[in-house]
Every structure is written in C-alpha cells, then in structure tokens.
Amino acid sequence: MSPVLSPTLAFTILAVFGIVWIWFGYWLGRNNRTLADFMLAGRNVGLALATATAMATWVTSNTTMTAPQLTYELGVWGMVGYSLGAVGLILFSPLATRIKALLPEGYTSGDFIRLRYGVTAWRVFLVISFCYALGWLISLGMAGGILVNALSGIEYRVGMTVILIVCVSYTLLGGLRAVIATDFVQTLIILIGVVVVAWMVIDRIGIEPLHTAVLDRRPMLLNLLFPAAIMFLFNNLLFGVGEIFHSNVWWSRAFAFGEGVGAKAYLIAGLMWLPIPIVAGFIALAAPALGITVPSSDMVGPLVAGEIIGAVGGVLVFIVIFSALASSLDSLLAATADLITQDVYRGHINPGASDEKCHRAGKWIIVGLGIFTWIMCYPRITTLAGLLYFTGAFVASAIWPIVFGLYFKRASASGATLGMVLGSATGLAAYFIIGFYVAALVSCAVSLFVMAAVSASQNASFDFKLLAMQTRMK
Amino acid sequence: MTTSIVLISPPLFSVLILTALLLTSLSPFILVALLVRDRSNRKLW
Numbered sequence: 245m246s247p248v249l250s251p252t253l254a255f256t257i258l259a260v261f262g263i264v265w266i267w268f269g270y271w272l273g274r275n276n277r278t279l280a281d282f283m284l285a286g287r288n289v290g291l292a293l294a295t296a297t298a299m300a301t302w303v304t305s306n307t308t309m310t311a312p313q314l315t316y317e318l319g320v321w322g323m324v325g326y327s328l329g330a331v332g333l334i335l336f337s338p339l340a341t342r343i344k345a346l347l348p349e350g351y352t353s354g355d356f357i358r359l360r361y362g363v364t365a366w367r368v369f370l371v372i373s374f375c376y377a378l379g380w381l382i383s384l385g386m387a388g389g390i391l392v393n394a395l396s397g398i399e400y401r402v403g404m405t406v407i408l409i410v411c412v413s414y415t416l417l418g419g420l421r422a423v424i425a426t427d428f429v430q431t432l433i434i435l436i437g438v439v440v441v442a443w444m445v446i447d448r449i450g451i452e453p454l455h456t457a458v459l460d461r462r463p464m465l466l467n468l469l470f471p472a473a474i475m476f477l478f479n480n481l482l483f484g485v486g487e488i489f490h491s492n493v494w495w496s497r498a499f500a501f502g503e504g505v506g507a508k509a510y511l512i513a514g515l516m517w518l519p520i521p522i523v524a525g526f527i528a529l530a531a532p533a534l535g536i537t538v539p540s541s542d543m544v545g546p547l548v549a550g551e552i553i554g555a556v557g558g559v560l561v562f563i564v565i566f567s568a569l570a571s572s573l574d575s576l577l578a579a580t581a582d583l584i585t586q587d588v589y590r591g592h593i594n595p596g597a598s599d600e601k602c603h604r605a606g607k608w609i610i611v612g613l614g615i616f617t618w619i620m621c622y623p624r625i626t627t628l629a630g631l632l633y634f635t636g637a638f639v640a641s642a643i644w645p646i647v648f649g650l651y652f653k654r655a656s657a658s659g660a661t662l663g664m665v666l667g668s669a670t671g672l673a674a675y676f677i678i679g680f681y682v683a684a685l686v687s688c689a690v691s692l693f694v695m696a697a698v699s700a701s702q703n704a705s706f707d708f709k710l711l712a713m714q715t716r717m718k
Numbered sequence: 719m720t721t722s723i724v725l726i727s728p729p730l731f732s733v734l735i736l737t738a739l740l741l742t743s744l745s746p747f748i749l750v751a752l753l754v755r756d757r758s759n760r761k762l763w
Contacts (some may be wrong), residue, residue, distance in 0.1 A: 290761040292752035299745075320726050322736075327738075421763070428753070442739050451732045459725065466731070468724045501728045502761070516745045519738035526735050 247397040248550035248558030254396030255505045257562055258403075261520035262410040265570065268429075269414025269422035279599040282419035282606060283351060284500040284581050293424050294509035297575070299517050301493060302333060302428035303434050304572035308524055308565055309387055312545030314476070315525030319465030321473030323525025328477060329484035333514030336488045340498040340506030342650050346708060347713045353495035353646075354587035359714050360649045360706065361657040368664050369645070370587055372638045373490060377580040378620070378713065379635040381613070384576065385621035388569045394546045395562050404621050407566070411573040412614035416607055420500055423574045430567035435520075437564030441524045441549050445530045448552055457533035465529065476681040479636065483684040486639035489646045493579040499563075527552075581609040637675050641667025641691040648695060653706045659698035667691030 276282045289297075294348050307326070314322035347356060353373065358366040385404055392403025394565070414422050445454070458465050467473075488494045528544045534551050538544045549561045585606040590597045641664045648655035671687025726734075756762045 286763060288763055290756040290763060292749060292756045293762065295752060296749050299749075320731070425744075428749070431749060432746050435742060435749075437740065440741045442742075443733075446735075446739075451735055452728050455728045455731050463723070466725045468726055469722045512748075516741070516748065519741040522734065522738035523742045524736070689759065 247395055249396050249555060249562060251396050254398055254562060258406050261566060265410055265412045265426055268426055269418035272422045272425050273418030276419055276477045279603045282603055284496060285421040285424055285625050287500055288502040289424060289500050290502060291505050291509055293428055294505050295512045296431045296671045297424040297427040297705055298333060298509055298513035300431040300515050300571035301575040307521055308568045309545050311521040311524040312528030315528040315539045316541045316544045318473035318476055319467060321469055321470055321477050325477035325480045326521035327518050328481040330514045330518040331481050332484035332488035333510050333517060335485060336494055337507045337510035339650060340510050343498040344506055347715050348712060350499055352583050352586045353492045353582055354509045357501055359711050361660045365657050365661040368661050372642055372664060373583060375638045376578060376635045381576050381617045382620045384569060384573045386624055391546060391565045394543055395558060400422055406530055407569055408614055408618050411570050411577060412610060415574045415577045416610045420578050427571050430571040430603050433567040434564050435680055437560050438523050444552050445527055454530055454533045458529050461532040472681060479681045479685045482640050482688045483636040486643045486684060490639050490642035492583045496579045496582055498591045524531045577610055577613055581606055581613055584609045637671025637687045638668050640671060640684035640688035643688055644692045649708045654699055656699045656702045656704040659695045662698055663691040663695035666694050
C-alpha cells in the first residue's frame with residue numbers, strides 16, 4: 245500500500261493537533277484544585293459532555309480499525325456483532341445511577357469491590373482490571389503506530405511515540421476535565437470523518453454493486469449462518485458488557501457525571517454508538533469491489549479509505565484516526581492512573597496519604613503509565629483483535645460480581661472471588677483451545693454459575709448503607 | 719462437514735447500511751444541540 249499522505253504532512257497534522265490538545269488540557273486544568281477536580285472533573289459533568297465522552301471513549305481506534313478487520317474476516321455478523329458493544333453502554337445506564345447513589349464520594353471501581361466484598365476479592369479484581377486496562381492501552385498504542393505508518397509511511401515507533409506523548413501531556417495537565425472536553429471535539433471529528441468516508445464509498449461504488457462484488461469474491465462474508473461469526477456476535481456482546489461493567493474508565497465517569505446525568509448519558513451514548521461499527525465495517529466490504537489486495541486484515545480499513553479518498557481525503561482519515569486513538573488513550577490513561585493512585589498507592593502502599601499527596605502521586609503515575617505503555621508497544625506483539633480479545637476472558641468474569649454486588653445483599657465475597665478466578669481461568673482455556681470468539685462467553689457463564697452457587701450456599705446479608713458511610717470515613 | 723449458507727439479500731443489506739449511516743450522520747447534530755442546551759442552562763460542568 246502506498247501511503248495516502250506524505251510523512252511531512254502527517255507530522256504537521258500530528259504537531260498542530262498535538263499542540264491544540266495539549267494547550268486545551270492546560271487551559272482546562274488550570275483551575276483544578278482538589279483530587280476530585282483532577283480525577284473526577286469536579287463530579288458535576290453535564291449531559292452533553294457526559295454523552296460525548298462515553299461515546300468517544302467507546303469509539304476507539306479498535307472501532308475504526310478492528311470493526312473493518314472483523315467485517316473482512318467474519319462478514320455481516322462481524323460488523324453487527326461489533327455494534328452490539330453498545331449494549332454494554334446501554335446496560336450500564338441504570339448501574340451508573342446506582343453507583344452514584346451507593347458511593348456518592350467514591351473514586352474508583354476498586355473502592356466498590358473493596359467495601360462490598362473485602363480485600364481478597366478486591367485484589368483479584370485489581371489483577372483483572374490491570375490485565376484489561378494494560379492490554380487495551382498497549383493495543384491502542386500499537387494501533388497508533390500501525391495506523392500512522394500505514395497512512396503516512398512514518399516509522400511505527402515514531403508515530404506511536406508522538407501519539408503517546410501528546411495524550412500523556414494533556415491528561416497530565418488537565419486530568420479528567422481535559423479528557424472529557426477533548427473527547428467532545430474528538431467525537432465530532434470521528435463521526436463526521438466516518439460518515440464522509442462511508443458516503444464516498446457509496447458514491448464511488450454503490451451499495452448493490454458492492455454487494456455483488458463481495459458475493460463474487462468472498463460470499464461467506466454475506467452468509468447469515470457463518471457459525472464462527474454468530475459465536476463472535478454473542479461473545480462480543482458479553483465482552484463489551486464485561487469491559488464496561490468492570491472498568492474504571494466507566495466507573496470514574498459515573499462518579500464524575502452530575503446528579504441524574506449518568507443514566508441518560510450512557511443510554512444516549514449507547515444508542516448513538518450502535519450504528520458506528522456497522523458504518524466502519526461497511527467500508528471494509530468495499531475491498532473486493534475495489535480489487536484491493538489486503539496483506540493483513542487489520543489494515544483493511546485504512547487501505548480502503550486510502551484508495552477511495554486519495555491524497556486530500558487521506559488528511560481526513562488521518563485526523564479521524566488520531567482523534568479516535570487520543571479519545572480512548574486519554575480516558576484509559578486517566579482511569580488506570582486513578583485506579584493505581586487510589587487502589588494501589590493509597591490502598592496498599594501509603595494508606596494514610598492525603599488527597600493532596602494522592603493528587604501529586606496521580607500525576608507521576610500518569611507519566612509512569614505512559615512510559616510503561618511505550619516500552620510494551622515498542623515491539624509489535626500480536627494482531628490488534630487478538631490482543632483485545634485475549635482480555636475478554638478476564639473482564640467477562642467480573643460482570644456478575646459487579647451486578648450482584650450492586651443489587652443483591654446475598655451476593656457473597658467468596659462467591660465473587662471464586663467467580664472471577666474460575667471464570668477467568670476457564671475463559672483463558674477456551675481462548676487457547678477453541679478460539680478468541682468464545683473466551684468471554686465461557687468466562688461469563690462459569691462466573692455466573694460459581695457466583696450464584698456459592699452465594700446461594702452461604703447466608704450473606706450486606707447492608708448497602710455501609711458503602712456511603714465507609715467512603716466518607718476514609 | 720456441510721455448512722449451511724443463507725446470504726443477506728441486497729435490499730436487506732442496503733437497509734442495514736443506510737439506516738446505520740443515517741443514524742451516524744445525525745449524531746453530531748444531537749451532540750451539538752445538547753451542548754448548546756447545557757451551556758445556556760449553565761450545566762456544562
């Protein structure tokens with residue numbers, strides 16, 4: 245593939261947008277005084293910014309790149325299955341209200357697990373959270389390098405480094421406030437970019453000729469009874485639910501959104517996110533009609549976009565992908581740094597640390613996370629989808645401990661701990677023995693069975709009022 | 719092993735793509751409208 249824009253132009257775009265995002269982060273962060281300002285944007289985010297940040301964080305480079313990849317591999321069910329990731333956002337809507345009501349002064353998902361289930365479950369949960377968060381961070385960092393290289397010819401490591409530096413800088417300067425505000429602008433850029441490319445595909449090829457070309461060259465992509473694809477659909481639904489239910493990215497937003505905003509924001513964001521992977525995936529189906537040879541399926545999106553829109557449009561694609569990367573990387577950096585600050589630093593290393601001390605520590609942790617991600621991304625480890633779905637085994641095991649723990653007083657600590665451990669272990673076994681498309685399914689089913697069976701055999705009765713009281717006492 | 723094949727028809731495929739594209743096209747307008755509303759109500763942050 246020949247790059248769609250020159251390295252000089254790509255560097256100019258990276259520099260201009262990088263400087264704008266960093267300045268924006270500085271400007272928004274200038275009034276951050278407290279830990280809650282820095283970590284949770286003051287706990288009063290309005291509906292527009294809340295909706296946009298939920299959408300933007302969920303529209304990642306994995307949506308703009310992996311949705312086309314999965315469509316190219318699994319066909320129609322690939323893109324529909326990916327779009328069911330929206331179910332996680334929609335189902336999190338009532339949970340966001342419950343979380344804010346139960347822990348009005350909470351900071352992280354770890355706070356809830358620690359207070360609800362105790363120290364052992366909390367530590368297991370932290371291992372799961374970090375496996376997922378770091379897997380996603382590395383996946384995003386690698387996506388940055390790969391996409392910049394595919395679109396502009398800039399060396400993989402250089403592109404990856406620049407993107408990480410920009411995201412770390414503005415997250416460091418502005419905290420969650422900067423992340424949320426940049427997410428709003430980035431959401432608009434992503435939506436406009438994806439829509440423009442898709443309309444150009446229709447204009448250049450047409451939907452029915454595209455359907456005919458796929459039917460001629462790769463008919464399985466249009467098969468509605470593609471077994472692996474149907475398994476993928478259900479697996480992806482559970483994976484998405486598991487990702488959102490357990491991850492501090494979404495919990496920190498539930499704490500940050502204003503009173504009554506969380507439920508509406510997650511619902512609207514889910515409904516607006518639903519069609520995006522279908523549009524992004526549709527772009528991949530243009531490859532057969534355009535006669536493009538796809539050397540590696542994770543490159544199909546940029547290849548089609550480059551072929552369809554050429555040099556001028558290449559700038560648009562580049563900006564969209566940079567925005568998609570940044571909107572998720574910044575959220576993940578901020579939320580993971582929060583988890584390390586609150587649950588590792590204050591929870592394990594320095595239990596008496598004041599908010600001021602945690603505020604300072606949080607900034608160093610963001611820098612450290614950026615450096616760690618850079619080191620891990622330096623070699624390109626595996627294909628993007630492979631790395632992403634590896635974590636499905638972990639996250640799906642946390643769905644039931646979270647749901648039962650939020651709503652049922654009989655959910656027990658040992659049930660939650662065993663559910664997470666056995667769910668993750670069997671999910672991982674399924675990943676290696678059967679395939680990536682069943683890891684979350686197996687993990688979720690085993691976790692549900694274990695959690696329900698163990699909790700039923702015990703006679704736990706949790707008082708939910710303790711959660712709010714204990715977060716205040718901390 | 720025999721694998722069954724049921725292909726998505728061109729009209730159904732068109733409906734799926736065009737509906738998704740139409741909804742995605744509307745999203746930026748909804749977000750901007752919400753932003754304007756929050757700003758005028760001083761509920762941005």
